[in-house]
Amino acid sequence: MNARHPVDAAKDSLAAPALYEQVAERLRTRIYAHELAPGAWIDEQGLADEFGISRTPLREALKVLAAEGLVVLKPRRGCYVAALAERDLDEIFPVLALLEGRVAEEATRRLAGLEAGVGPLASADFSRLAEIHAELERHAAAHDIDRFFAANQRFHSALQELAGNRWLSQLIDDTRKFLKLTRRDSLRLDGRLKQSLAEHRAILAAMKKQDAAAAALQMHNHILSGRAALAKLLTQP
Amino acid sequence: MNARHPVDAAKDSLAAPALYEQVAERLRTRIYAHELAPGAWIDEQGLADEFGISRTPLREALKVLAAEGLVVLKPRRGCYVAALAERDLDEIFPVLALLEGRVAEEATRRLAGLEAGVGPLASADFSRLAEIHAELERHAAAHDIDRFFAANQRFHSALQELAGNRWLSQLIDDTRKFLKLTRRDSLRLDGRLKQSLAEHRAILAAMKKQDAAAAALQMHNHILSGRAALAKLLTQP
DNA sequence: CTGGATAATACTGTATCCATAATTATGAAT
DNA sequence: ATTCATAATTATGGATACAGTATTATCCAG
Structure with missing residues (x-):
């Protein structure tokens, strides 16, 4: 922390x-x-x-x-x-998937205005997400991994902000900070950039349909997919 | 941490x-x-x-x-x-429910021996849980809140150990440590002891049936139920 | 009597110093 | 030559000392 x-x-x-x-x-x-x-x-x-x-x-x-x-x-x-072992990754990623899945779920609910009290958030928020996603598309097309990486972070951050749960965000941030110890960037793996992009599209689509459960699931898979890519990267660097 | x-x-x-x-x-x-x-x-x-x-x-x-x-x-x-506000509780408990729910789920899977690799854990583990639960029953009957509280902690710890995810446990422990700032003990609320006990029974029952999803749900509700009790306690102490 | 400026005070943040424990090097004995 | 014991060295953990800043108190002016 x-x-x-x-x-x-x-x-x-x-x-x-x-x-x-x-x-x-x-x-x-x-x-x-x-x-x-x-x-x-x-x-x-x-x-x-x-x-x-x-x-x-x-x-x-x-x-x-x-x-x-x-x-x-x-x-x-x-x-x-600190040095983190393969086993640590196996334990951390599922938890991260769980947390980020919840973020996607909450963010979708917030967007849909289903949340009590707060009222429907401006759809400006969604366009902001869409904007970041457009960036992702561009950077992916240009094979600009660094910018893709940065935009990716912004995407997840924006989602966390939308979800509006500070504790949830805190735990995710802590976890990601710790994960950075690996430094290995799964995005550098061969088809990973395109795959990641596709997963993001799926998340965004679910949110657009205001299907919170689907958004959670897609995000969950997205994170675990990142884990799988990392595993591949570690066997054949 | x-x-x-x-x-x-x-x-x-x-x-x-x-x-x-x-x-x-x-x-x-x-x-x-x-x-x-x-x-x-x-x-x-x-x-x-x-x-x-x-x-x-x-x-x-x-x-x-x-x-x-x-x-x-x-x-x-x-x-x-640090001072934590009502809003903090509203943000923290859902996350805790999510995490503890996952613990119950994983623990059930482990018990059921559905986990790949590790193989079925000895049913000795389940009897240990059952043992702790029996303690809970006894302390509840005796209205011994302090011992109930202690046994309750052991119950959750045992479950975490069973789940076997150190990172998950870590996040839960961190969260609980932080929650202790309130000091308010929801167990002191009128019918809460009995209610908590019933929820534990439901969790254990789901585990016995090897229904991981049900165990997760029951645990999830159990935690949120604790939040509700706390809320009641704060309005009428 | 109130408001603001200035001085006194107290506390935080950082540096330096010292004691103790751990590690390494050295030497003697088997 | 190897192994164990002992001494020297080095780093950690803690205490003390000092500088800079925020807070409080005091005093004067309006």
Whole structure:
């Protein structure tokens, strides 16, 4: 989890983030880039020197990363970059599929205006989704994986926002953050880009039909499909 | 999340927990007991003095608690105990219901031996569940809420273990930890004990019939039922 | 008596320092 | 030469000290 609190994110947005938070961010970047490789020992003094800071804020940052699961703290033995096994993926993806499926379901309900209280959301929201999807189509056609990846993230984020459940979003974000440890990008697999696009279309179609259950199912399959692609990628990189 | 890493819990069980971890635990206890009330400011120096330690490990502990969502860190303004609103409960319980429902589903599948690879788990596991349930029945009859509460926790834990998905368990544990901020115990509500018991019976019955979907549904309803009880408790305490 | 500016105070954030435990290197004995 | 014991080194965990900023108190003006 982020240092910002999950639900009640008390962000005085103009307040400069504390040093330990900046350090945590820098470390995340390095870990994701495998510049700090999985299993690698983290040299506190070395990094502190390199960052030009003392060990104190660095160690606080490590506590945060440990809570996120990006590093493992071994008492009296130091800190190591977390490594996630095949088994972890097998356990994580189904859960992620469950959560994201629920997001799709809720988002669809919200769009359909079936939710009590809130009332029907403007269809502007749907066009926003459609807009992002159009981007996906374009980037896929151009085989621009990086932009596709970015747009894909925006798509899922937009959906989460639509679903309007902060806790649900939080758990998904936490999970995805952890998953980024693999760095392997299943989109690079041969037919995966096209396949992913097709799955997105199916999700969007279900939402358009205001079929929440179908949207959930399609999203669920979409995530598991990502898992399968990743598995293939790991056997033949 | 806990300071122990979610998946790869590196616990050299005989290693004494670091001081910051012990401190975190003491703070959790105080927070749950509302000895540190929601919204209250946390006096670092004061607590450090009281615990007979320096501010360093205390601050590290606070970072951990912040990651768990139990406290909120405001840059340059200090640390405050998190307060969760009615809306948070409305967002959290459905997610918890989803997750616990999945646990029931997976556990049932495992019991039924439908899972590939692992093979049918010994029916000893089911009798263990049944045993815990018998305890629940007894404590309910005796109106021993505390023991009922404890046995209830064991029941859910046993189920999680059966389901065998560590990530799923982790998310549930995180969520429950956060929920404990309310401290309000829905079991204290008038007919809730009996009702909860009935729901447990339904869950167990579904599992016995090896009906995973039904088990999931019953568990789902069980959790949401807990939410409803809590809501009632908050209007008329 | 109220409002605002300035000074005093207190607390957070960071750096430095020290003690202790773990690891590695060294040496002696079998 | 191998193995065990012991010493040296290094890193972690914790305490203390210091700087900078937010908050509170005080005082003066209107």
